[in-house]
Amino acid sequence: MSDKRKIVLAYSGGLDTSVILRWLQETYDADVVTFTADIGQGEEVEPAREKAQSMGVEEIYIEDLREPFVADYVFPMFRANTLYEGEYLLGTSIARPLIAKRLVEIAQETGASSISHGATGKGNDQVRFELGAYALAPDIGVIAPWREWDLTSREALMAFCERHQIPVDYQRGEKSPYSMDANLLHISYEGDNLEDPWQEAEDDMWRWTVAPEQAPDTPQEVVVEFAHGDPVAVDGEAMSPAQLLAQLNEVGGRHGVGRSDIVENRYVGMKSRGCYETPGGTLLLKAHRAMESVTLDREVMHLKDELMPRYAKLIYNGYWWSPERLALQALIDTSQKPVNGQVRLKLFKGSVSVVGRASATDSLYDANVATFEDDGGAYQQGDAAGFIRLNALRLRLGAKRGRNLAE
Numbered sequence: 001m002s003d004k005r006k007i008v009l010a011y012s013g014g015l016d017t018s019v020i021l022r023w024l025q026e027t028y029d030a031d032v033v034t035f036t037a038d039i040g041q042g043e044e045v046e047p048a049r050e051k052a053q054s055m056g057v058e059e060i061y062i063e064d065l066r067e068p069f070v071a072d073y074v075f076p077m078f079r080a081n082t083l084y085e086g087e088y089l090l091g092t093s094i095a096r097p098l099i100a101k102r103l104v105e106i107a108q109e110t111g112a113s114s115i116s117h118g119a120t121g122k123g124n125d126q127v128r129f130e131l132g133a134y135a136l137a138p139d140i141g142v143i144a145p146w147r148e149w150d151l152t153s154r155e156a157l158m159a160f161c162e163r164h165q166i167p168v169d170y171q172r173g174e175k176s177p178y179s180m181d182a183n184l185l186h187i188s189y190e191g192d193n194l195e196d197p198w199q200e201a202e203d204d205m206w207r208w209t210v211a212p213e214q215a216p217d218t219p220q221e222v223v224v225e226f227a228h229g230d231p232v233a234v235d236g237e238a239m240s241p242a243q244l245l246a247q248l249n250e251v252g253g254r255h256g257v258g259r260s261d262i263v264e265n266r267y268v269g270m271k272s273r274g275c276y277e278t279p280g281g282t283l284l285l286k287a288h289r290a291m292e293s294v295t296l297d298r299e300v301m302h303l304k305d306e307l308m309p310r311y312a313k314l315i316y317n318g319y320w321w322s323p324e325r326l327a328l329q330a331l332i333d334t335s336q337k338p339v340n341g342q343v344r345l346k347l348f349k350g351s352v353s354v355v356g357r358a359s360a361t362d363s364l365y366d367a368n369v370a371t372f373e374d375d376g377g378a379y380q381q382g383d384a385a386g387f388i389r390l391n392a393l394r395l396r397l398g399a400k401r402g403r404n405l406a407e
Contacts, residue, residue: 005030006112007143008103010129012036013048016118019157020145021055022164024116028143033059033110035103039069039095040184040242054167061106065098066184070241073098074185077315078284079229079339080304080332081292084312087262089278089285091186096125097320100132104140114141121147124267128318135321178205184245186278197263197273208249208277212256212350219348221355222251224287226343229336231284245280252279256350267317283352287343290354295338295362304335338362 007024011017011034024032034057036048045062052060073094084090103115115133119125121144130142151157160166177192187208193199203211225233232238234247252258258279266272292301307328314325341359345352368378 005114006033006110007031007114007116007141008033008035008107008110008112009116010035010037010099010103010118011048011052012118013045013051015154015157015161018051018055018166019151019160020116020118021052021057022160022166023145023149023151024143025056026164027149031059032057032116033061033106033112035061035099035106036063037099037102038062038064038066039098040066040246041182043182051167059110061102063102065102066242067240069095069098070184070245073320074245074281075230075241076329076333078281078288079336080308080311080328081285081289082308082312082315083285084316085262085264087260088264088276088316089186089260089281090312090315091183091276091278091281092125092181092188093128093316093318094185094320095181095183096128096318097132100129100321101136103129104133104137107137107140114143116143116145119144119146122268122270124316124318127267128320131318132321176205184242184249185281186276189275190272194273194275201261201275205275206259206277209253209259209279210256212259215254215256215349219346220251220255222248222283222345222347224248224283224343224345225341226288226291227340229288229291229333229339231287245284248280248283250279252283252347252352253277255347255352257347257352258282259350283345283347286352286354287345288339290343290357291339291341291359294357294365295341295359296335297364300335304332307331 005028007028007030009017009021009024009032011021013036021032021034024030034048034052036045038045049060049062077090077094082090084093103117106112107115115129117126117129119129126144126147130144133140133142151160178189178194179191181188189201189205194201223235224231225236230241231244234244239247258277258281260276260278261273262276263271263273292304296304311325311328311332314320314322314328319325338359340362341357343354344356346355366378368375
């Protein structure tokens with residue numbers, strides 16, 4: 001058994017984390033445990049094992065976390081119809097608490113005193129990883145190399161690799177110029193020409209979705225079934241959470257659904273422009289709101305809508321494990337008990353429309369009450385007169401005292 005300090009590193013096997021691995025070994029004279037998670041990024045994770053072994057790592061964790069990622073993080077977030085600043089579906093944000101949790105758990109399993117990550121000192125991810133870690137293990141040590149070392153460019157990283165004989169696959173020429181993050185919920189793009197918010201994203205940047213103008217000329221209908229607020233089937237076929245999201249990604253991407261180009265406010269203070277592809281998430285958000293529209297009480301719906309921006313900000317800023325997020329989640333989850341039924345969506349050239357919704361057991365929609373035809377006395381229209389008079393009382397009193405805001 002080694003007496004060296006032990007550190008658990010979130011490790012992808014790419015350039016940055018390979019340099020971090022060696023840097024941790026040398027700077028801290030440490031044994032490094034690597035953790036590589038498959039959360040649906042679309043790349044093989046097993047090659048990270050060979051790379052870690054070649055660098056002397058003895059404890060290597062490679063885990064398929066796609067199902068818990070969607071079931072325990074993505075779906076709870078979608079129960080709240082979550083959007084950050086009205087547009088961002090939080091694809092990167094929602095993956096960080098899961099990774100932080102596993103880093104801490106592995107540290108506890110292996111007797112490591114610290115965890116480490118490859119997030120930079122300019123971004124949100126450093127905050128998300130570290131807030132999550134401290135919430136779950138208040139005495140854990142955290143090492144953020146990008147805030148400590150002097151390797152400030154890709155060339156400096158490559159020179160470090162050459163000096164230390166680090167095996168890294170470094171593509172030249174065809175490598176994407178963008179900083180990208182992918183998982184089953186989305187893929188994001190930052191950097192290069194996107195740093196100018198006036199410049200349009202290049203056509204060949206997008207990977208998951210076709211351009212809307214190149215999408216099929218024939219619309220496609222998709223039926224999503226919900227049980228207690230979570231999607232459980234597509235077009236009548238029951239699927240696991242990860243399978244279902246992957247299926248919606250495929251169909252949404254084929255029809256050009258789910259692209260967004262936004263400038264967001266980072267928690268660290270700066271504005272940042274990013275482009276996102278979230279085809280399955282876009283379909284889920286549309287379908288879930290439609291399902292709630294016929295099954296939720298009006299005031300419950302409005303309360304959720306009022307709380308959603310706060311909930312979204314908590315996730316974006318890294319407070320998934322905070323008591324306030326957990327309290328909000330309990331309220332949200334309770335509201336979802338009657339959210340059962342089916343929603344029919346129509347996809348066409350980048351757009352998604354709700355064309356039908358039905359709940360055999362929990363619908364609050366009553367056609368006899370809502371009809372413009374004879375309702376047989378189901379609704380007494382004369383009752384509206386007193387309702388209006390009572391609600392107008394404060395307005396009339398204010399107007400009589402010269403407080404008419406229309407003037």
